[in-house]
Amino acid sequence: MTRRSEFPGYGAEAEFYDLCWSSMIDDIEFYKKRVGGPGHFLDLMCGTGRVALALAQAGWVVDGVDQSVGMLRIARSKLRSIPLKVRRRVRFHQGDLAGFRLPFEFDAAVIPVNSFPLILSRRERVRALRNVHRHLGRSGKLFVHIDTPRSYRSARVGAPIVNVFRLDQGRRWYVRSLVERFVRPDIVRGITNHLVVDRSGRFLRQVTTETRTRVLPITEVVRELGEAGYSSCRLFGDYSGGRLTIDSTFAVIEATA
Secondary structure (H helix, E strand, O other), X not given: OEEEOOOOOHHHHHHHHHHHHOOOOHHHHHHHHHHOOOOEEEEEOOOOOHHHHHHHHOOOEEEEEEOOHHHHHHHHXXXXXXXXXXXXXXXXXXXXXXXXXXXXXXXXXXXXXXXXXXXXXXXXXXXXXXXXHHHEEEEEEEEEEEEOHHHHOHHHOOOOEEEEEEEHHHOEEEEEEEEEEEEEOOEXXXXXXXXXXXXXXXXXXXXXXXXXXXXXXXXHHHHHHHHOOOOEEEEEOOOOOOOOOOOOOEEEEEEEO
């Protein structure tokens, strides 16, 4: 069995990332509907390119930015399996949210699936939002997905979240177990155990990763967007365009530059 016992963070999850997120498409349809026809899209903290590649196939020109070399390596490898005319509409860049610079103006941008709270410092979050604002055209839109405090109920008791995925037509299984606990009133430490097992249950590979996420009230994110220069915000409680309620487990904030 290959075992990695140290606690690397987000980038070390690259080899398992698509297993957890590749089937998620509701958010992509939401962005397309809210922005309108194809244009130039900026996919921030893009991971392995789930959003970028789907939008490119729908006719958008997309630039993806991520700090993780491992995530971008997989994203670029996926380009080789798509048609050339789609491949030409996608570029991936390494950089952090506050410091990247691209010589383009974008119609819309997204920070998907609760990636934004991985930036723990309020100062750095505002710097990042300002940098994104500089890259948006007039009335360009930024979408930010934020998990609400309600979504962290399991973290208060340390209850594990377990997902199981089949690999290689059933010869192997991938088991993902996530345990989240509050280490401060506003910071959650997540320990994810990634296991690959064969059909008999024998461990073939194990990787343990750690992330720290700030639990951000939606009102705080809206204030940070205002400080960064965005003129208005709309709040949604799901990807059908429904309103944000007390029972929503996440919010999508649509901010206009």
